[in-house]
Amino acid sequence: MRITTSAIIRDYKANLSASINNLNVSRTHVMTQRSFNSTAEDPASAARASQLHRKYYKNQDNLKMLEEVQARQDGQEDALRQISDMVKNISKNYNIQALNGTNQTKEVRQSYASAIRQFQQSMVLSLNSSYEETFLFAGSDGKNSPFELTSDGTLNYRGIDVNSAKGSADYDKLKTLSNENLYVDLGMGLSMDDFDQVVSSSAFNMSLPGINAIGYGVDEKGMSNNIVVMAGKLADSLEAETFDADQFRDLMNKFDTLGTNLMNQITELGVKSEFLTTTKDRLDNADISIQEQMSGVEGVDMAEAITNYMWDQYAYNSALKVGTSILSSSFIDFMR
Template sequence: MRITTNALIRNYKSNLSASINNLNISRTHVMTQRSFNTAAEDPASAARASQLHRKYYKNQDNLKMLDEVQSRQDGQEDALRQVSNMVKTISKNYNIQALNGTNQTKEVRQSYASAIRQFQQSMVLSLNSTYEDTFLFAGSDGKNPPFELSSNGTLSYRGIDVNASKGSADYQKLKTMSNENLYVDLGMGLSMDNYDQVVSSSAFNMSLPGINAVGYGSDENGMSNNIIVMAGKLADALEADTFDADQFRNLMNKFDTLGTNLTNQITELGVKSEFLTTTKDRLDNAEISIQEQMSSVEGVDMAEAITNYSWDQYAYNAALKVGTSILSSSFIDFMR
């Protein structure tokens, strides 16, 4: 078979191009530490890697949301602890001492009442605390302060008197607001039921309406179930011209009971915080697992990649060396 010079050159150029391409691919593998850089190189692995990347970024979103929720809940817990500490201070420093016979002068009782009213105002301020631009205890209406204490001692939650009588329209509104939920997806498989409502077990409820913590309505004796209102009632009893010790003792007992309810609410927040901690550990472990899977699908064995690169470099240099001598002798050299 006759091999022409043009055929030899075309074959050389084709092989040299293939050698350059192989060298470029192996160099890219070493630099990027990836087994493929385009879907065309490995379609099956590229499809698998795409799924893993979606899972990874979704997990990252869940972790960011969890940090937001945890910070928000820390703010709620701090505010409730402030209120709880005020309640304990009132019970310890004023309620019991007010019943002491040596402290039952009008001036002393007046000073106790003034201190309790200051605590009452501070409780409202704590419950109107915010996280970023959202009020922590406003339920679904996080843009407006939930509590307002008027000069006559009336406490309202989102415009409704917290002492609304049971069975009234306002009481039903308060009850509805106390059950408001604000669900967030933390990677638990958020799903909806047949009524397009979030399945509670598939999401985390970060809502905490303030009236759940401090109470609303009244009991069968007509006493308020709200601890802030009860603080005002204690102050009223202390400011009365005639101090009724029995009445004050009943008010104090009710106040202490509501303080226990507030402590229980803080405990529930602690349980939710523990759940968030557990969820964060799960998401962190999931991130590590996904990264390992991504590495196994996309990553390259560096020892093998460097070996391949060295071989392709050697082949390319050899091709260049052949190219310098491929036309060193031609038909013209033999013409005399």
């Protein structure tokens, strides 16, 4: 068969184009360090990579959420520790001293009462602390300050007197508010039950209603179960015209018991912080694992990629030299 010059040139152009394309692909692999840069190159790997990317970004979201939850909980713990320090200060420097016979003059008791009321105000400020415009101890209503101390010494939580007696409608409301939950997904497989409620074991509850930490209601003796209110009662007792040491001692014992309950709440926060630390370690390990899988699916062996690139570069240069020998001769050259 007769092979014409145009056929040779046509085949040469097609092969040169393929050589250029191969060179471009291998160059791209080296530059991007990826085994493919479009779905068409490797559909199976591209599908697998898409799944891994979704897992990776979901894990990143969980890590970011965990950091926010940890920061929020750190704020809660700091505020409660501040209150606990105030409670210890009152018990150590004012309660015991007030029972000392030499300190039972009206003026001294008045100074003690003023100091305790200052601590009481500071406790409320700590309980109304916020993190990123969200009140830490407001339960599920993080946009409104939860506590209000009125001029007559009444402490309200979300508009309800914390000294409400057991069995009353307000007490039932406080009990409901104390059980509020605020769940967040930290990669534990968030799921819902048959009643469209979050399964508690599948999420993290970051809600901490303030009345759980400082108490609410009254006991069988009529004493408040709230440590802030009890601080006010101590001040009232010290300001009385006639100081009743026995009554003050009872108030002090109750105050110390509530201080112990507060420390228990701080301990529970520490346990939750330890859980968050463990969860972060798990998410960090998952992050490393997913990145390794992504590298195995998308990454290239750089030694092999560079070798392929050098070979394609050699093939392309050879093709150019062959083209020079083909194009340099023409029909006119053979008419001599």
